[in-house]
Structures are given as C-alpha cells and as structure tokens.
Amino acid sequence: MDPEKYPSMRKMVYEIDQFRYRNRHYLLRASIDFYDLFNVFPQIILSEDRQQVTRIAAMEAEDCRYAKRKNGTIPFVYMHPDWSEWNSSENDDKLRRVECLDILNTYPEELKEARGETLKYIFPLSYPTGKNYYQLIHWWSLQTSGWLDFGAMIPETKAGILKNLALIRYHIEMPDYWMPERYPNFNSMKAAEKKKAIEKEFKVINDVLMGAKNAGKSVFTMFKTSMAKEYGGWKITAVDDKMKDGALLADSSEVVIKIMSATGIDPSLSGLIPGKGGSNRSGSDKREALNIYMSLVTPHEDIILDPFQYSSWHNGWNNEDWETHWWLGRPYLQTLNQVTPSKRDTTPNPDTDADQ
Structure with a gap:
C-alpha cells in the first residue's frame, strides 16, 4: 500500500514508530521476568481521552500480587516494594493498587467508554484461569530435582579439597645407616641436633626436586654395598596426584547440561558435548540447534508482545484496510552452499553510496 495515496496511513506509521520508541524498554524487562518467574505484569497507560494506549511498562514481577x-475475575493487582515489611493492611503507605484487566474478555471499546475511571491498568501475561494464581516457570523441575543445589555445592567442595589437600609430590626415604656414616658423632647428638641434621639432608634432595628452575635435573642417590651385596639407599617415589585427573569436572559438566536442558537451550550452542561422543561440535549442530531454538521460542515472543498487539487494536492501527502485527526479528543460519561467497561480504562496497 502506497503511503502517498493514503495520508492517514502516513500518520499511523509515524504514531507506531513513536509508540515503539517510547516503549522500547518494555521488551527487555518483560523478558527477564518471563524467563525468571513466568509471570509478567505489564502496565498500560491510556491517553486522557482514553482513545490511545500511550505507554507500556513491565512492573517488577516480584513486587506484584493478585x-x-x-x-470469577481478579479486580486488582497489588504492588509493594518489600512484601516482608507489609503490615497486612491496605492502609500500608507503600502499597499500591492497580486495576487488573481480564485479558481474555476485555475489549478496547470497554476501556474507551469507561469514563472517569483510572488510566492505568495491569495487562497480566499469565492471567489466572484456574485455582492457581501464579504459573510455575518451565525450569522449575530443575529446582525440585535437586540439580541446582548439587551444582552449587561443587565449587565449594572443590575449593575445600584444594585448600585442605596436602599436595605431596614425592615420598623421600633415607636409609637408616646414612646419618651415622654421614655424621660420625650422630649417635651422641642431642635430639634437637639430630633433627636439624636430618632436615638438612632432606632439604638437599627436596631443593633438587622442587622449583621450576630444577625441572629436568637429575637426582643422584647413594646405596651401600658389602661383599657384593647391595643395601637399600635413598628412595624417591612420586606420589599420585588425585586432582590431576580433573576431579568433579564430569559432575560440573553434567550440571551444566541439566540446566541447559531445563531451560530449553541446546548445549551445543555453548560448545558442550552432551554425554560421551554425542556431538562433534560441527557447524551443523550449532546451525540446526539455533534454528530449532528460535522456532521454539516463537510462542514466548507472542506472549510477551501481546500488550503491543492489544495496543494496535485499541489505537485503531488495525482496520479493514491494514493490520499492524508486532514481531521480533530473528537470525536463521544457513549452510555455506546456500550463501555464495559474494553474499558473505560484510564490508561496504566502495562503488556504492554509503547512505543507500
């Protein structure tokens, strides 16, 4: 439809663009409450003549109560900044009461004709239709299953292991004949002198084994012989480090996969490999995972944009000649053979006007 032939359409396009800009913050705030609590409380504000929806704002969901x-209908939504401090009375100075619309049965004509009434209404996206007033978020099964609590324990547990674990790398054994032969007066030494002498001998070996500067050095040990018979000498044994195999890493990965599964996000989008050998991290995995995810969230987008669809109806942007429908742009990944190299160029063409 050519806007030049329909001046009223040009005016409508301008109104819609201004409306979109005024309410551009709604989508982000509503999305946060939707995926966090699955209960969103948009507030719509009418113009003075009640003919236009001028503002849409997502109220803080945690502050709202039906x-x-x-x-059979819910007349109000109460809002309080801290319900733990509520005095259980409607006379609380911090308590606000906003009329709640029955989004299933409220028509724009009814709001336009409600003269003398309020100009502010709650347009709830999860309007209760049964016994329950509030909806459970789709990831709530993750909480009831215990995986969130288990996942929260892993960092603390691993930190405790690293903090308390004695990282012994070598077990050094000295033959009992070493000290008397090394120190002729060893047996007559006092206990403190013996301890100091023994520590000195061990320090010589330990200094060779430890430190980056000593990496790759050789260790020389002594052993005793008598009549061609060998006696045990210094013995150095490497202690197996149980932490080097990545303790709890498998559990951490499992928790991450559980969380992503509960939220409906394919782990391959983050480069994870579910299970053992279940994915090769190919581009096809990511492409199809993203395309499937974008398709699955379409109903979520429709729910969040419902106040905008209602506003188009209320504001007269839908009639016999045209319909204004709100939707979100989205990417769809394609295979390389679907997009030629010339179409992959993202740099401006110097022969083309940059303003075009």
Missing part, C-alpha cells in the same frame, strides 16, 4: 478473585 487480589482475590471476585465473581
């Missing part, structure tokens, strides 16, 4: 149902 009033008790009356005659």
Whole structure:
C-alpha cells in the first residue's frame, strides 16, 4: 500500500514508530521476568481521552500480587516494594493498587467508554484461569530435582579439597645407616641436633626436586654395598596426584547440561558435548540447534508482545484496510552452499553510496 495515496496511513506509521520508541524498554524487562518467574505484569497507560494506549511498562514481577478473585475475575493487582515489611493492611503507605484487566474478555471499546475511571491498568501475561494464581516457570523441575543445589555445592567442595589437600609430590626415604656414616658423632647428638641434621639432608634432595628452575635435573642417590651385596639407599617415589585427573569436572559438566536442558537451550550452542561422543561440535549442530531454538521460542515472543498487539487494536492501527502485527526479528543460519561467497561480504562496497 502506497503511503502517498493514503495520508492517514502516513500518520499511523509515524504514531507506531513513536509508540515503539517510547516503549522500547518494555521488551527487555518483560523478558527477564518471563524467563525468571513466568509471570509478567505489564502496565498500560491510556491517553486522557482514553482513545490511545500511550505507554507500556513491565512492573517488577516480584513486587506484584493478585487480589482475590471476585465473581470469577481478579479486580486488582497489588504492588509493594518489600512484601516482608507489609503490615497486612491496605492502609500500608507503600502499597499500591492497580486495576487488573481480564485479558481474555476485555475489549478496547470497554476501556474507551469507561469514563472517569483510572488510566492505568495491569495487562497480566499469565492471567489466572484456574485455582492457581501464579504459573510455575518451565525450569522449575530443575529446582525440585535437586540439580541446582548439587551444582552449587561443587565449587565449594572443590575449593575445600584444594585448600585442605596436602599436595605431596614425592615420598623421600633415607636409609637408616646414612646419618651415622654421614655424621660420625650422630649417635651422641642431642635430639634437637639430630633433627636439624636430618632436615638438612632432606632439604638437599627436596631443593633438587622442587622449583621450576630444577625441572629436568637429575637426582643422584647413594646405596651401600658389602661383599657384593647391595643395601637399600635413598628412595624417591612420586606420589599420585588425585586432582590431576580433573576431579568433579564430569559432575560440573553434567550440571551444566541439566540446566541447559531445563531451560530449553541446546548445549551445543555453548560448545558442550552432551554425554560421551554425542556431538562433534560441527557447524551443523550449532546451525540446526539455533534454528530449532528460535522456532521454539516463537510462542514466548507472542506472549510477551501481546500488550503491543492489544495496543494496535485499541489505537485503531488495525482496520479493514491494514493490520499492524508486532514481531521480533530473528537470525536463521544457513549452510555455506546456500550463501555464495559474494553474499558473505560484510564490508561496504566502495562503488556504492554509503547512505543507500
């Protein structure tokens, strides 16, 4: 439809663009509450003549509570910045009450004709239709299964292991004949002198084994012989480090996979490999995972944009000649053979006007 032939359409396009800009922050705030609590409380504000929806803002979901149902509908939504401090009375100075729309049965004509009434309404996206007032988020099974608690324990547990574990790398054994032969007066030494002498001998070996500068050095040990018979000498044994195999890493990966599965996000999008050998991290995995995910969240987008669809109806942007429908742009990944190299160029063409 050519806007030049329809001046009213040009005016409508301008109104829609201004409306979108005024309410550009709604989508982010509503999305956070949707995926965090699955309960979103948009507030719509009408113009003075009640003919236009001018503002849409997502109220803080944690601050909102439904009033008790009356005659099958919920009349109000109460808002309080801290419900733990609420005095259980409607006379609380911090308590606000906003009329709640029945989004299943409220028509724009009814709001336009409600003269003298409020201009602010809650347009709930999870309007209760049964006994329950609030919806459970789809990832709540993750909480009830215990995986979140288990995952939270892993960093603390591993930190405790690293903090308390004695990282012994070598077991050094000295033959009992070494000290008397090394120190002729060893047997007559006092206990403190013996201890000091023994520590000195061990320090010589330990200094060779430890430190980056000593990496690759050789260690020389002594052993005794008598009549062609060998006696045990210094013995150095490397202690197996149980932490080098990545203790708890498998458990950490499992928790991450559980979380992503519960939230509906394919682990391959983050480069993870579910299970053993279940993925090769190929581009096909990521492409199809993203395309599938974008398709699955379409109903979520429709729910979040519902106040905008209602506004188009209320504001007269839908009629016999045209329909205004709100939707979100999205990427769809394609295979390399679907996009020629010339189409992959992202740099501006110097022969083309940059303003075009």
